[in-house]
Amino acid sequence: MNGRLHEIWKRILSLSHKLTLDSEFNEELATHIESAIEDNIRAGMNAEEARRNALIKLGGTDQTFEAYRDARGFRWLVSLLGDIRYVLRTFRKSPGFALAFIGTLALGIGTATAIFSAVDQTVLRKPFPHYERLTVFGSDFPGSRSGFTSNSYPIQIMPCVESGKSFDAFAINAWGRGTMSTGSETFGVDFAGVNQDFFSVLNGKTALGRLFRPEDFAQASSSVIVLKHQFWKDYFGGDRNVIGRSVVLENHTYQIVGVLSEEFSPPTMFWSSVFMPLVLTSDPSNPFAQALTVMARLRQGVTLVQANAEASILCAAPDANPRFKARFKNSPLYLKWLSDVDPSRRFSRIHAAFLSAVGFLFAIAVINGINLMFVRRSERKRELGIRLALGSSRGTLMRLIVTESFALNLLAGLLGLILAWTIKPFLVNLLMMSKEALDRGVSLDSRALLFAFGISLLSALIISAASVWKVSTEDLQSILREGGITTSEGRKLQRSRESLVAISAAMAMVLLTGTGLMTRSVQKLMSVDRGFDPSRKIALWIDLPRALQSAEPRHAVAQRLEERLQNFPGVQNVCTTATVPLAGSTTVNLTKPDGSTLFVGFNPVSPACFRSMGMKLLKGRELPSRPEGVSGVMLINTSMASKWFGTEEPIGKSIRISGQSWEVIGVVSDIREEIRSKDPRPQYYFPDWQDSRRSDVISLMLDLSVKPSAALIQSIRRAIHDVEPQAGVRQPVELEEKARTQINSERFTLFVLELISAISMLLAILGLFSVMACSVSQRMKDFGIRLALGAPARQVFISVLRRGLVLGGFGIVIGLFGAWALTRYIKTLLYETSTLDPMVYTATVLLMLLAVCFACWLPARKAASVDPSSLLKTE
Amino acid sequence: MNKQKLDLLQGTLDLLVLQTLASMGSLHGYGIARRIEQVSGDIVLLNQGTIYASLVRLQQRGWISARWGTSDNNRRAKYYSITRAGQRQLAEETANWERLSAVIGRVLSSSEGGVR
Numbered sequence: 001m002n003g004r005l006h007e008i009w010k011r012i013l014s015l016s017h018k019l020t021l022d023s024e025f026n027e028e029l030a031t032h033i034e035s036a037i038e039d040n041i042r043a044g045m046n047a048e049e050a051r052r053n054a055l056i057k058l059g060g061t062d063q064t065f066e067a068y069r070d071a072r073g074f075r076w077l078v079s080l081l082g083d084i085r086y087v088l089r090t091f092r093k094s095p096g097f098a099l100a101f102i103g104t105l106a107l108g109i110g111t112a113t114a115i116f117s118a119v120d121q122t123v124l125r126k127p128f129p130h131y132e133r134l135t136v137f138g139s140d141f142p143g144s145r146s147g148f149t150s151n152s153y154p155i156q157i158m159p160c161v162e163s164g165k166s167f168d169a170f171a172i173n174a175w176g177r178g179t180m181s182t183g184s185e186t187f188g189v190d191f192a193g194v195n196q197d198f199f200s201v202l203n204g205k206t207a208l209g210r211l212f213r214p215e216d217f218a219q220a221s222s223s224v225i226v227l228k229h230q231f232w233k234d235y236f237g238g239d240r241n242v243i244g245r246s247v248v249l250e251n252h253t254y255q256i257v258g259v260l261s262e263e264f265s266p267p268t269m270f271w272s273s274v275f276m277p278l279v280l281t282s283d284p285s286n287p288f289a290q291a292l293t294v295m296a297r298l299r300q301g302v303t304l305v306q307a308n309a310e311a312s313i314l315c316a317a318p319d320a321n322p323r324f325k326a327r328f329k330n331s332p333l334y335l336k337w338l339s340d341v342d343p344s345r346r347f348s349r350i351h352a353a354f355l356s357a358v359g360f361l362f363a364i365a366v367i368n369g370i371n372l373m374f375v376r377r378s379e380r381k382r383e384l385g386i387r388l389a390l391g392s393s394r395g396t397l398m399r400l401i402v403t404e405s406f407a408l409n410l411l412a413g414l415l416g417l418i419l420a421w422t423i424k425p426f427l428v429n430l431l432m433m434s435k436e437a438l439d440r441g442v443s444l445d446s447r448a449l450l451f452a453f454g455i456s457l458l459s460a461l462i463i464s465a466a467s468v469w470k471v472s473t474e475d476l477q478s479i480l481r482e483g484g485i486t487t488s489e490g491r492k493l494q495r496s497r498e499s500l501v502a503i504s505a506a507m508a509m510v511l512l513t514g515t516g517l518m519t520r521s522v523q524k525l526m527s528v529d530r531g532f533d534p535s536r537k538i539a540l541w542i543d544l545p546r547a548l549q550s551a552e553p554r555h556a557v558a559q560r561l562e563e564r565l566q567n568f569p570g571v572q573n574v575c576t577t578a579t580v581p582l583a584g585s586t587t588v589n590l591t592k593p594d595g596s597t598l599f600v601g602f603n604p605v606s607p608a609c610f611r612s613m614g615m616k617l618l619k620g621r622e623l624p625s626r627p628e629g630v631s632g633v634m635l636i637n638t639s640m641a642s643k644w645f646g647t648e649e650p651i652g653k654s655i656r657i658s659g660q661s662w663e664v665i666g667v668v669s670d671i672r673e674e675i676r677s678k679d680p681r682p683q684y685y686f687p688d689w690q691d692s693r694r695s696d697v698i699s700l701m702l703d704l705s706v707k708p709s710a711a712l713i714q715s716i717r718r719a720i721h722d723v724e725p726q727a728g729v730r731q732p733v734e735l736e737e738k739a740r741t742q743i744n745s746e747r748f749t750l751f752v753l754e755l756i757s758a759i760s761m762l763l764a765i766l767g768l769f770s771v772m773a774c775s776v777s778q779r780m781k782d783f784g785i786r787l788a789l790g791a792p793a794r795q796v797f798i799s800v801l802r803r804g805l806v807l808g809g810f811g812i813v814i815g816l817f818g819a820w821a822l823t824r825y826i827k828t829l830l831y832e833t834s835t836l837d838p839m840v841y842t843a844t845v846l847l848m849l850l851a852v853c854f855a856c857w858l859p860a861r862k863a864a865s866v867d868p869s870s871l872l873k874t875e
Numbered sequence: 876m877n878k879q880k881l882d883l884l885q886g887t888l889d890l891l892v893l894q895t896l897a898s899m900g901s902l903h904g905y906g907i908a909r910r911i912e913q914v915s916g917d918i919v920l921l922n923q924g925t926i927y928a929s930l931v932r933l934q935q936r937g938w939i940s941a942r943w944g945t946s947d948n949n950r951r952a953k954y955y956s957i958t959r960a961g962q963r964q965l966a967e968e969t970a971n972w973e974r975l976s977a978v979i980g981r982v983l984s985s986s987e988g989g990v991r
Binding site for chain 2: 029032038067
């Protein structure tokens with residue numbers, strides 16, 4: 001076996017120094033012959049006879065050489081190298097063809113690779129080990145957007161962890177928020193206690209330091225924390241000396257032991273930035289004390305139904321208190337697949353649309369490739385005919401064609417990879433549609449390389465099959481009979497090229513229509529009236545220390561903050577609001593007098609908020625700034641007014657809110673937070689001093705007079721710190737940005753579709769151009785004769801243009817049908833846009849016609865400007 | 876020259892070359908060809924050129940090695956010698972050959988009145 005490998009290796013090596021070997025063998029052979037001659041002379045022959053005898057005995061030098069070479073190297077490899085050399089030589093001779101071909105295919109392959117690999121990394125690939133076995137504990141939560149909440153409590157989870165047979169591992173996360181002080185600065189953080197398996201289930205690795213060790217979980221109250229990469233960069237400036245530093249979090253001192261790697265990207269329900277070891281305990285008297293988010297990995301072979309059956313026995317709230325039982329009576333805890341809970345990684349219609357669009361683009365590129373090959377074939381017909389006549393076998397010719405096509409496609413694949421390399425990181429970010437992804441570098445991995453290689457081979461196969469089929473059906477002998485001069489291209493070849501061009505125009509047309517519909521949809525989304533202007537508004541969350549969390553001191557702090565910031569330079573208006581529009585909501589189910597329930601949002605606000613939010617008071621009066629009676633007051637929005645009171649006059653009526661009766665004193669306009677929902681959420685507002693609940697956070701909405709800048713934010717933070725040094729200020733959120741990210745998925749879809757359809761359009765038009773140009777240059781003599789016979793140049797011009805338009809027109813008509821058939825699949829991606837939007841179709845057709853004219857213009861000009869005398873002279 | 880000459884069986888040339896090198900030590904191509912002819916009493920019909928294909932084959936399999944040297948008539952010549960792997964191979968092939976020829980001999984002698 002070893003000898004065999006050795007031999008193969010030697011054979012390959014010998015290819016590389018073929019020349020030296022040949023000359024060496026020449027010398028060896030010469031020695032042989034001389035020695036034989038000398039022996040023969042010694043045996044008594046004369047010189048002439050001796051030489052003849054020596055050569056006869058050898059069996060001829062040429063034959064010996066041939067046999068020697070055959071034994072020495074792979075014959076086929078030698079001939080392949082010969083073919084490749086021939087192909088490269090022909091590229092050098094006609095670089096235009098090679099460049100056009102490689103450029104076209106590289107665009108197709110590159111874009112396809114980039115998009116495939118972006119989709120692959122966002123949704124096709126498993127983000128965590130054993131992703132298909134990961135489930136989430138939760139219960140139904142009617143009224144919320146997903147209808148599901150992934151909250152659970154230790155009293156439910158602990159039995160499952162301790163004796164569940166269906167589970168392999170758990171990722172348990174106990175979420176909390178609070179202030180973190182580094183000594184010099186205080187800020188608000190989301191932290192989470194996590195169990196020992198948390199990071200292994202979620203594939204967490206460190207960039208610095210370490211993760212938790214078993215002994216960290218042994219102590220009753222552990223004091224080590226691990227930071228998320230982004231948090232470390234934002235608040236510690238990416239300082240590598242952070243390991244070992246102490247911070248105060250919620251009055252405990254913790255030591256930072258590790259920083260997670262950038263790639264750590266847990267499902268969105270685990271959003272915390274700081275992690276600490278969690279030891280699960282449950283206190284039956286206060287089961288709600290600690291809410292958990294729990295992911296369970298099922299044991300291999302266990303079905304979701306089996307796991308749920310076990311969970312329903314083990315994790316039902318056993319002898320918990322009545323409140324607990326009441327909460328879970330109608331919505332018991334159960335398991336859902338993680339892939340159903342975390343939609344960001346789900347393969348959606350957007351991804352399907354991208355992949356099919358890029359498939360179209362690739363098809364157009366391949367069609368163009370075939371077309372270019374056909375043009376080349378017809379240009380080289382004479383050469384091929386001569387080769388055949390000189391005894392080249394048809395097989396050899398086909399081998400040359402296939403070699404040419406593969407060489408071209410692999411070169412194109414290589415170039416395509418470089419192209420994909422440049423555009424992909426940026427595409428992945430678009431697809432992930434999140435800031436975290438934007439900050440993460442993405443590399444072109446082996447799957448992308450494999451994909452690029454695969455589709456290069458695929459296009460090579462298709463293109464060479466098409467060209468080989470052409471050559472095998474063509475009667476090459478007749479070419480020579482035609483006289484050798486390419487007077488008129490074969491009708492059949494021309495016809496197949498024309499239909500290919502029409503098909504690629506049709507496909508470009510479909511893509512263009514899809515893009516047009518998406519453009520329209522995004523336009524409509526951008527122009528939705530939200531009833532609220534988010535520009536230059538920021539939301540600031542301020543975490544409070546425990547002592548300031550109850551209603552009284554909190555209101556006092558809020559009031560002082562408002563006063564301090566009211567006249568702050570750069571700030572136009574400031575108000576306190578429990579929830580900021582576009583940045584979260586608090587909701588409640590209210591029972592109407594008739595017994596039915598209404599799901600409404602509520603928001604304790606300071607009176608200044610109505611001005612800040614730009615809401616209009618439609619009826620009644622504004623919220624009072626100070627308590628004015630014993631009973632509570634509220635404002636309701638139009639939507640709540642109509643849903644609660646119908647056509648009745650709401651002012652002066654009262655609504656029971658948690659046991660109290662509040663009077664409706666006014667009606668304000670609606671705010672549309674969820675841009676896609678048809679009707680705004682019913683919502684009521686009440687003065688913040690009326691809110692007696694405990695809360696660990698104050699949120700402010702600031703209406704700025706300038707664009708928010710880092711310096712302004714910094715000075716605002718400092719001002720807040722001056723008013724209340726113990727308060728932790730979080731990174732502000734710009735509402736305009738929030739509003740924009742709501743339609744991110746549409747904008748990014750549009751962007752990618754624009755990219756793909758622009759490239760396809762370009763390729764389709766180039767294809768049309770090349771067919772027209774080629775047919776014109778082959779019919780130059782016809783045009784010359786027509787002009788010589790007195791046809792006006794304009795007529796020739798128009799005849800060429802008409803031919804192109806007929807061709808393009810075919811493409812457009814087929815494309816219209818295609819668009820009609822295919823755009824229905826992106827219907828769900830569109831906002832208030834019909835898939836048959838007449839404006840989009842008209843615009844697309846016009847654009848295509850324009851492009852077709854553009855592609856035919858130069859060939860038509862060339863045909864019309866031919867000089868008959870010079871043309872006839874060359875005959 | 877009325878002796879009847881024998882055509883070499885396919886694949887046996889390699890064996891002859893190996894055997895020659897094993898018994899003679901280092902030889903150049905012509906030397907090997909001559910030696911085979913002499914040993915066979917000029918019965919073997921050898922196209923001397925085919926020696927070289929065989930030499931390349933054997934060399935690629937690592938059974939013989941080559942180096943440049945000077946011949947008796949003062950020319951540069953390539954000298955071949957058998958390697959250890961070649962000796963192993965030769966032993967194996969020889970055993971094979973003997974078994975095969977014994978079997979063939981038996982078969983031929985058992986069929987009486989065979990074509991002569």
